[in-house]
Every structure is written in C-alpha cells, then in structure tokens.
Amino acid sequence: MAILKPFAAVRPRKDIAHKVAALPYDVMNSEEAREIVGDNEYSFLHVDKAEIDLDRNINIYDKIVYEKARNNLYEMINRGVLAKDNKKCLYIYRLIMDGIEQTGIVGCASIDDYLNNEIKKHEHTREEKEQDRINHVDICDANTGPIFLTYKYNNEINGIIKSWTEKEAIYDFLAEDNIRHMVWIIDDEHIICNICNIFKNIDSVYIADGHHRSASAVKVGLKRRKENPNYTGEEEFNFFLSVLFPHSDLRIMDYNRIVKDLNGLSTEEYMFRVSEKFNVNIYEGDEPYKPSCKHTYGMYLGGKWYELTAKKGTYDPCNLVDRLDASILQNNLLKPILGIEDPRTDNRVDFVGGIRGLKELELRIDNQKDGAAFSMYPTDIEDLMLIADAGEVMPPKSTWFEPKLRSGLFIHTLR
Structure with a gap:
C-alpha cells in the first residue's frame, strides 16, 4: 500500500517556467551553478544553491546560506515569479530525451510509508549530506526538489496518464540540454481520488534517486511532529514532494x-x-x-x-x-x-x-x-527493485538516471 496525496503546488508562471526550472542542486558545485545561472534572475538555483548569491568564501553549510535560500524563495513568490495553486491537485510530469518519454505523477508521499519501508531504499545515506537538506527544508519551510520514485508498471495509471496528456500541457519547453519538459495539472477530484486509490493497492514504491532528500524530508517531518504534539497526520509536514514513474519508463545510464x-x-x-x-x-x-x-x-x-x-x-x-x-x-x-x-x-x-x-x-x-x-x-532497474525488496543496499554510485528532474517546477510548502 502506497499513500499518494494531492497538494497545492507553488510553481512558476507559464511564460518563465523554462527560466525557473533548474538542474538538481547535487549535480553541480557552487562555481558551476554560478556559471549556469549567469544573469538569469529567475533560476531556481538561487534557492537550491543560494550560496551563489553570497560571498565566494562563505561556508556553503553556514546558516546564512539556508536563510538566503528562504529569502530568495519567498521573494520569488512575492514578485509573482512563483504562485501557489488555489486547490490541491496531482500533476503529470513528462521528460523527453533522445525521443524517449518518461512520464510520472507528481504528488506527495508519506513519511510514514518511508519509515515503514513501504517506500523502499537501496542506498545508505551520509549524515552530513542529510543535514544539509534538513537545514534547507526546515528553514525554507518547503520541499524544493522532488524525490524520484518508481513503481512497477500499472496499466490503470498508464491509461489515465495517456488520456489526460491528450490535453494541452501547462508547461512545454526545451531546456538547454535538449530535454523537453511537459507538465499537466490533474484538477478533477474524481480522477485524483481514483489515482490515489490505485496507489493504495500498489505493494511498494522505490526510491530511484534522492535518498538524501527523502531522508531529510522525513527527519524534518518528525521534527515538526515533536514540535506539534497534537498533530493529526494530515499536516503538510507529514508528506514530501515526489514524482512517481513506472519502472518501464526509466533509463539508467552507466x-x-x-x-x-x-x-x-x-x-x-x-x-x-x-x-x-x-x-x-x-x-x-x-x-x-x-x-x-x-x-x-x-x-x-x-x-x-x-x-x-x-x-x-x-x-x-x-x-x-x-x-x-x-x-x-x-x-x-x-x-x-x-x-x-x-x-x-x-x-x-x-x-x-x-x-x-x-x-x-x-x-x-x-x-x-x-x-x-x-x-x-548500466545497472538494471529490476536489480534495483530486487535489492530494495530484499532490504539490501547497493554499492555506492551504482545508478545514474537520465534525464534529471528539474527543480522549481513544483514546490511543496510544509504548512
């Protein structure tokens, strides 16, 4: 059983989505981020790699970096670069690389599913890398980058995605690396309920990429629970931003x-x-x-x-x-x-x-x-799932997924 929850995404204006969307924070260093951003004031790297807006000598793990990330995020909201949807939705996110499509459902996963191993892992995490994202999520009060999850192909979900993506996409742009990004909003409550119920009958979902981000999101959720002893379990901090792709779509590179x-x-x-x-x-x-x-x-x-x-x-x-x-x-x-x-x-x-x-x-x-x-x-996705099912851990750096999910297209606020 896997819990999938709709949410009201904070997301960019349609006309500048291509300028906001950025590669994940962990595929580049600070200098590379500065070079990528250039004079792009809209780049989400101003949030995910906020040290680029500070003195080069600053420790990238200094609290001021996370505070700068928070300030940049909410400044983008205040300026209208980003805006929050007025109702809870699910989203469809498609990436096309070299003619190959990868299409997933964007929603929120449960920290309890992570803790109970309904969301299965295949890597160890490192405490210092976890702490970095704990600080980022906690101080920004938001999940700013989606966790890359996968599930075994499901014909019902595929049928819904196929039907919904016949509509016009809200975002459709070609990034500088020639990867096409497309997004649709699922705002029909009946369809949302149907998708969520299908996932309740899926045995397991698996972390494909994002072990540190998911572990950090869970620890922030547990921290908020301690701070709010009367929590109901429905608060946004009990869930974290995810994109769930069928395993048949995934492309693992060497x-x-x-x-x-x-x-x-x-x-x-x-x-x-x-x-x-x-x-x-x-x-x-x-x-x-x-x-x-x-x-x-x-x-x-x-x-x-x-x-x-x-x-x-x-x-x-x-x-x-x-x-x-x-x-x-x-x-x-x-x-x-x-x-x-x-x-x-x-x-x-x-x-x-x-x-x-x-x-x-x-x-x-x-x-x-x-x-x-x-x-x-390249490692097989089937091997990844077998190892996760067995509760085993893969050697470090066993998988490299492409294309990379862009950050900034969906932000999940924790309140």
Missing part, C-alpha cells in the same frame, strides 16, 4: 569510475594482478570501449582501452548484491588491487555519470598521467 593512481604498483604488476580476476583483452576500436553486457568492463590505462570480463568465481551468482557489476569491480579490483577501501569516502576514486560520455574518462586520465578509468554496464 556510472563510471576513475582512480587517480595505481596504488604504488608498476603497470606490469598491476596488469598481472588484474588478469588473475579478469580476462583482459586489448581493445582495438576507434571509440572508447563501452560494455555491451553484464560483468564486462572497459579499462583505460596508459592511452589504451582494454576489455575486462569477470572470471568465474569472482562473484556469487545467487547473491543479489555480490553479482552487481559495481560490486564485482570493487571486490576484485578497486579494493584488493588499487586499495580503495571505501568508495564513499576515498578521494582517490571519482565517479563520472554516463551522460558525460566515455571521452571524459580518457581526458581525465590523460591529464592526470596516472591511474586508470573503468567504463561500466
């Missing part, structure tokens, strides 16, 4: 690895140790090696690409986590050979989303003149 050095090994020593666990072949193609199936990897080393294939015995095929490509590489190469004990915290390893292309791996390794890069085969 999430590649770069290691800064060979852990003190010579190239010969390193290659010998790698060959103990992987079949290694020189790749003669003109383009970087892109794996075409599970348990194969590209390795860029010394100006050459190699094809690696995991040998028998390097993983347990019956173990959901152990058989993941990210686990196989970590357990048989990154940790024992290159000394990467914890990829979450080790600064010798970096991760590059597949959207940047494999030439980025070559560039990075050529520039640092040491180390190795690894191209990965």
Whole structure:
C-alpha cells in the first residue's frame, strides 16, 4: 500500500517556467551553478544553491546560506515569479530525451510509508549530506526538489496518464540540454481520488534517486511532529514532494569510475594482478570501449582501452548484491588491487555519470598521467527493485538516471 496525496503546488508562471526550472542542486558545485545561472534572475538555483548569491568564501553549510535560500524563495513568490495553486491537485510530469518519454505523477508521499519501508531504499545515506537538506527544508519551510520514485508498471495509471496528456500541457519547453519538459495539472477530484486509490493497492514504491532528500524530508517531518504534539497526520509536514514513474519508463545510464593512481604498483604488476580476476583483452576500436553486457568492463590505462570480463568465481551468482557489476569491480579490483577501501569516502576514486560520455574518462586520465578509468554496464532497474525488496543496499554510485528532474517546477510548502 502506497499513500499518494494531492497538494497545492507553488510553481512558476507559464511564460518563465523554462527560466525557473533548474538542474538538481547535487549535480553541480557552487562555481558551476554560478556559471549556469549567469544573469538569469529567475533560476531556481538561487534557492537550491543560494550560496551563489553570497560571498565566494562563505561556508556553503553556514546558516546564512539556508536563510538566503528562504529569502530568495519567498521573494520569488512575492514578485509573482512563483504562485501557489488555489486547490490541491496531482500533476503529470513528462521528460523527453533522445525521443524517449518518461512520464510520472507528481504528488506527495508519506513519511510514514518511508519509515515503514513501504517506500523502499537501496542506498545508505551520509549524515552530513542529510543535514544539509534538513537545514534547507526546515528553514525554507518547503520541499524544493522532488524525490524520484518508481513503481512497477500499472496499466490503470498508464491509461489515465495517456488520456489526460491528450490535453494541452501547462508547461512545454526545451531546456538547454535538449530535454523537453511537459507538465499537466490533474484538477478533477474524481480522477485524483481514483489515482490515489490505485496507489493504495500498489505493494511498494522505490526510491530511484534522492535518498538524501527523502531522508531529510522525513527527519524534518518528525521534527515538526515533536514540535506539534497534537498533530493529526494530515499536516503538510507529514508528506514530501515526489514524482512517481513506472519502472518501464526509466533509463539508467552507466556510472563510471576513475582512480587517480595505481596504488604504488608498476603497470606490469598491476596488469598481472588484474588478469588473475579478469580476462583482459586489448581493445582495438576507434571509440572508447563501452560494455555491451553484464560483468564486462572497459579499462583505460596508459592511452589504451582494454576489455575486462569477470572470471568465474569472482562473484556469487545467487547473491543479489555480490553479482552487481559495481560490486564485482570493487571486490576484485578497486579494493584488493588499487586499495580503495571505501568508495564513499576515498578521494582517490571519482565517479563520472554516463551522460558525460566515455571521452571524459580518457581526458581525465590523460591529464592526470596516472591511474586508470573503468567504463561500466548500466545497472538494471529490476536489480534495483530486487535489492530494495530484499532490504539490501547497493554499492555506492551504482545508478545514474537520465534525464534529471528539474527543480522549481513544483514546490511543496510544509504548512
């Protein structure tokens, strides 16, 4: 059973929605955000990355940054850049990338569903990253970025979406990265009730992306409950902003690895140790090696690409986590050979989303003149759901979802 709740979204005027909508805060650093925003006064990065409007020397986790975010948000509301709908609705959000559509329902999920594991997770979170978004949500008094949830395809929901999207979209724009964004408002109370009832009969929903944002939203909700001991459970702080997509729509891209050095090994020593666990072949193609199936990897080393294939015995095929490509590489190469004990915290390893292309791996390794890069085969959405169902956790940086949901198209206020 999954609770889906309509809400009155704070959202941009139609004529400037394309200027407001911004990439998520966590796919860029502060300098990149400043460059992206330029002279765009409407960009939602003024809220999600408010340090761009402060001195460059300020600590991005200073309270003044969150206060600036709140001030920017409510200034946008006061100026009429953003306005709150006058009734509770659900919304449809469609993204089109390279001709492939991804269409979800925008509403609010329940913090109790998260706590009771009706909303299933597949990643650990880090306390410092949680605290950042706790401060942001609490001080802004709003969920400013949607959590990316998924559910197993449902024919009834698909039929409703198909019928409703025959209407004219309230937003329809092409972003600078050539991704088309479309939004419809579902304001018919009968249809809203029908959708919510269908979700009550869906066993589970899954966090695809946004573990830190969801954990933070839940902790803010629990904080508000403590502050309001007579709460009923219907207050807005009991729910958090989400977009729910059918799993069949989702596109997971490769999430590649770069290691800064060979852990003190010579190239010969390193290659010998790698060959103990992987079949290694020189790749003669003109383009970087892109794996075409599970348990194969590209390795860029010394100006050459190699094809690696995991040998028998390097993983347990019956173990959901152990058989993941990210686990196989970590357990048989990154940790024992290159000394990467914890990829979450080790600064010798970096991760590059597949959207940047494999030439980025070559560039990075050529520039640092040491180390190795690894191209990965994308994780299956079915593997993600199986692991979440089993209560297991995937290795860090196992999934890179594209296209990215834009922030600023929907804001959920907590009161």
